[in-house]
Amino acid sequence: xxxxxxxxxxxxxxxxxxxxxxxxxxxxxxxxxxxxxxxxxxxxxxxxxxxxxxxxxxxxxxxxxxxxxxxxxxxxxxxxxxxxxxxxxxxxxxxxxxxxxxxxxxxxxxxxxxxxxxxxxxxxxxxxxxxxxxxxxxxxxxxxxxxxxxxxxxxxxxxxxxxxxxxxxxxxxxxxxxxxxxxxxxxxxxxxxxxxxxxxxxxx
Amino acid sequence: xxxxxxxxxxxxxxxxxxxxxxxxxxxxxxxxxxxxxxxxxxxxxxxxxxxxxxxxxxxxxxxxxxxxxxxxxxxxxxxxxxxxxxxxxxxxxxxxxxxxxxxxxxxxxxxxxxxxxxxxxxxxxxxxxxxxxxxxxxxxxxxxxxxxxxxxxxxxxxxxxxxxxxxxxxxxxxxxxxxxxxxxxxxxxxxxxxxxx
Numbered sequence: 511x512x513x514x515x516x517x518x519x520x521x522x523x524x525x526x527x528x529x530x531x532x533x534x535x536x537x538x539x540x541x542x543x544x545x546x547x548x549x550x551x552x553x554x555x556x557x558x559x560x561x562x563x564x565x566x567x568x569x570x571x572x573x574x575x576x577x578x579x580x581x582x583x584x585x586x587x588x589x590x591x592x593x594x595x596x597x598x599x600x601x602x603x604x605x606x607x608x609x610x611x612x613x614x615x616x617x618x619x620x621x622x623x624x625x626x627x628x629x630x631x632x633x634x635x636x637x638x639x640x641x642x643x644x645x646x647x648x649x650x651x652x653x654x655x656x657x658x659x660x661x662x663x664x665x666x667x668x669x670x671x672x673x674x675x676x677x678x679x680x681x682x683x684x685x686x687x688x689x690x691x692x693x694x695x696x697x698x699x700x701x702x703x704x705x706x707x708x709x710x711x712x713x714x
Numbered sequence: 715x716x717x718x719x720x721x722x723x724x725x726x727x728x729x730x731x732x733x734x735x736x737x738x739x740x741x742x743x744x745x746x747x748x749x750x751x752x753x754x755x756x757x758x759x760x761x762x763x764x765x766x767x768x769x770x771x772x773x774x775x776x777x778x779x780x781x782x783x784x785x786x787x788x789x790x791x792x793x794x795x796x797x798x799x800x801x802x803x804x805x806x807x808x809x810x811x812x813x814x815x816x817x818x819x820x821x822x823x824x825x826x827x828x829x830x831x832x833x834x835x836x837x838x839x840x841x842x843x844x845x846x847x848x849x850x851x852x853x854x855x856x857x858x859x860x861x862x863x864x865x866x867x868x869x870x871x872x873x874x875x876x877x878x879x880x881x882x883x884x885x886x887x888x889x890x891x892x893x894x895x896x897x898x899x900x901x902x903x904x905x906x907x908x909x910x911x
Contacts, residue, residue: 557730649866694866
C-alpha cells in the first residue's frame with residue numbers, strides 16, 4: 511500500500527475542524543551523527559591479540575617452570591638474549607621501522623572519528639552517504655539535454671561530475687549540469703561543492 | 715563499541731606507539747655521541763636471576779592468566795553496538811490502555827517497533843525498501859533505519875517519509891527521548907540508452 515508523504519494533517523470534514531497531528535505527535539531526539547570506526551578501533555584489537563599471545567606465553571612458561579611439561583621458558587631465553595646485548599648494524603632498520611610504526615599508531619590513537627554521511631534537511635535525523643550523493647548528481651547530470659552519459663564521485667565536501675556531452679558548448683553545458691546537480695541536492699542541509707568536467711563524445 | 719572501549723583502544727594504541735618511537739629513537743641514539751654515558755651493553759640481571767626463583771613459574775602463569783582474561787574482555791568489548799529489546803513507555807503523558815492498566819511499569823518492544831517502522835516506511839512511494847534495528851549508540855537509545863529511495867530524485871520525499879515514520883514511532887511509545895536515525899541509500903541506476911535525434 512503506497513500513500514503520499516504529506517499526510518501529517520488530519521481533516522475532519524464532518525465538523526470542519528482541522529486537527530494537526532503535530533499537536534499530539536512527538537518528535538524523536540536527535541540521533542548521534544553516523545561516524546566511521548576510529549582508527550584505534552582496529553589497532554586496539556591488535557594490541558589485545560598481542561596481549562593474549564603474551565598471556566599464553568606466560569602461562570606456558572609457568573607450566574614449563576613447574577616441570578609439568580618439558581622445555582625451556584621462552585621468556586627466560588628472551589631475557590638471556592637481551593642480557594649483554596650490544597649495538598649492531600641490523601638494529602638500525604628495525605629502529606626506523608619501529609619509529610614509523612610508532613608514529614602511525616600515535617596518529618591512529620589521536621585521529622578523530624570520520625564523519626560518514628551528509629545530513630538531509632529534515633525534522634528528524636536523516637542522512638545520506640557520499641555514494642548516494644554521487645548517484646543523485648550523476649542522475650541529475652544525465653537529465654540535462656546534451657549529456658550523453660555522466661558519472662560522479664563525492665566526498666562530504668564536494669561532488670565531481672564527469673559528463674560526456676555532444677557539441678562544443680562546454681561552458682554552457684557545464685553550468686547547466688552544475689545547476690541541475692544543485693537542484694537535485696537541495697534536500698541536503700549543506701550541499702557539497704559541485705565540480706563538473708566534460709568531454710565531447712562518449713566511450714565507444 | 716562503547717565510548718570506554720574506544721578510549722581504552724586509543725590509550726593502548728598511544729602507549730604502544732610511544733614505546734615503539736622511544737625504543738626506535740633510543741636504538742638510533744645508542745651508537746652516537748649525542749648523549750653521554752650511554753652503556754655499551756644492555757644488562758638485565760633482575761629478570762635473569764628471577765628465573766631461578768621458586769615463585770617464578772607461579773608468577774609467570776598468574777600474570778599470563780590475567781593478561782589472557784584482560785585481552786579476552788577487551789576483544790569482547792569490540793562486539794557490535796548493543797541492541798535494545800525493550801524500553802520503558804513514558805509514564806504520565808501516555809494515554810495508552812497499557813499505561814492506564816499498569817501505571818509507570820509498561821515497557822515497549824523496541825525491536826518490534828523498529829521493525830514496524832521499517833515496514834511502515836516501505837509503504838511510502840518514495841521508499842523502495844527499508845530495514846531497522848534498535849541499538850544503544852554512544853549511550854543513546856536509537857532506532858537506526860536504513861532506507862533505499864525508489865529513485866535519485868525522491869531524496870526530499872524520502873526524508874519527509876522518514877520524518878513521519880520517526881515521529882509515529884516515538885509517539886507510539888510516548889517517549890521522545892528515543893532517537894531515530896534514518897540513512898537513505900540510492901541504488902545504482904542501470905544506464906539507459908539515450909537516442910540522439
